[in-house]
Amino acid sequence: MRTFYFLILLSLFPILLLSQESELFTPEKRKAFADYLFCEKDYLRASEEYEAINSAAKNDSLSYYIGLCFLKMNDYERAKDHFFLLRNSFLGEESRLLFLKTSFMLNKNIDVKTDSVSIQFVNKDLETSFRRLELAAQIKAGMSQTNLFSLSNDFEESDTQILKSFAENFSHPQRKSPLAAALFSAIIPGAGKIYTKNYGDGITSFIVTGLFAFLAYDNFQANHNTRGWIFAGLTAFFYSGNVYGSYISARNYNLEREEKLKNEFDSYLNSKNYFVPKEIEGSYK
């Protein structure tokens, strides 16, 4: 009898063995592994694991995590699509906020009238986050300070001043006029470049144009007409180049300032962590 039991158990061994082969690939185990990968910032692998579990049994929290993975990898387009699909789920509020955030990161304006997600938030924290996002978008779009009413309500005291100065810079950028620069250079060679703060280039232009003009004049005075015309030609060459260059210099000055302001604003917002997505703890649902 005992031997019989023993033999039965022994024969069960290979059957049990076969059924245990994919033990590591059960949904629970895969989720645990995916969470570990997420914590290790191995987001692509984490998203693929979540996707594998999701394809077997659709689950909104998994889709949310996949969206987070894309957000963390700065793949805003795909993140946006995921959060849009979750706008009416049990994670609807967080998803809508993140949808709006990714729209902002993609430099699409958050237009409250035409956007396809509701901007009503029940959760107070999320509502504050949304208003901050909206204000940030308005500042970037150049809305003047006077129209940004709720700035002091929605942001901390210490940040309000900084944001007001950003709003001022965005709405009233200190531009240099390209035409004015060209005109200055037409009157005094190099003046346009000094106007756009390219001091070295301005002085060089002045010296070079002046030198060749002097050489042309000197040679004409001495009746060396061929040489005179050559130097006159060179003077005209450098003079016209400088007028053109001053125009471009002012235009580039404006472009660079704009770019720099945008980058400063973006890094300021990032450092403040206003729109940190909620990372849900909790068991697999």
Add this chain to the structure above:
Amino acid sequence: MKPRWLLFILVIYFQQGFTQTQLESQLAFAESLFAEEKYFDAITEAKRLAFFDSANQYSFKSNKLIGESYRQGGKLSEAVHYFTKAEIISKTKVEFFSTKIEIIKVNILRRAFSLVNHQLDEMEKDEKYKTDSSTLQYWRGWNFLFHDDWERAAEVFGKIDSAATLKNICEEVQKKKYSVNFAKGISVVLPGAGQFYTGNYVSGILSLGWNVLFGYLTVQAFSAERVFDGMAVGTILWLRFYNGNLSNAEKFAVEKNELIKNETLDFLQKNYQGLKP
């Protein structure tokens, strides 16, 4: 009583067997992906193995596999990172040594010359590796090779019997290479000579031509007491072409040497049958 007791022992035994088999088959799966050159997926499966291996029985193998996969994908910093992890976990001398050599090989490919030398020095100081000193010397030779120091590489390979071919190759390269200082030196005396030495005859003739022309014009201007003209031609034209001649001599010698180095390295990569990084 006895059957229950026996049953209990068997259940425990089977549980161990199952867990063991699960992880073993996971390792086998990861290794099969590696063999199929699916390195990204091999890393995923190796990481899965490491995550579930709470007893750390497969840590060494999983980390080494991840390191090798990154190496195959050309991601050398990550490869070093995982090989280092494997090295820390290694339990036997053989495991430790083999992982250390892998780290050294990857660092040679990364051209981290000083780091490799330092790592080899550390190992040579260690009494445990006295018998492996020829292996360490061999990789030191490859390190010199990658650092473009063919003379010292030949010297090191000369001390190892099995590396005679490599020694010969290094000596040949050293002979073929041009001396940059020599090229610059003869160009100082005779403009264009450096270019002739490196085989750039057209450039040499042009350099010589311009230098002779402007040299003549400068001397002529000075001898006719037109000092200002002489200085203008001398500095703006003659000096410019003279300096150009020197920089070209250097540039061509360096370029030719780079070509020789690259040709040899390509040859070794494709045709050398011995151990390579």
Add this chain to the structure above:
Amino acid sequence: MKILWLILVFSFSLFAQTDWQRWQKSEISYSEKIDDPERSYSLRADDPFEFLLKTAAVTYWFFISDVDGDNCPFDPSCSSFFLESVKASNIIEGTLMFADRFTRDFNVFNRSDYRVTPKGRLADPPEKYLIPIVHPKVK
């Protein structure tokens, strides 16, 4: 030992970005790739005018520029800059851009900020100076 572990684990999160895209096998080459030459001596052109310009440029490069050393601090050298700007716009605008570039080359005083290329030159592509606005491309 534990500190080393912590350092390793922490530092890997800095590496993780490399796996944010799938990658394939890639063999590391022993030889170091030589950079592509800056100048193309090919005389192929879209129209006769460009052909003439290219011929003049190649003649200048062969007889003068290749022999007097690398004197231009900028990345597309002044002659290449001229060719590229004429190609991107027209002869008049190209000439004006070239004149401006030549003046900036003479600047021995304080130069404004330029991005430094790997070879140690100052990046100054023609796109930055064209009208209408062409957003400066970062190479």
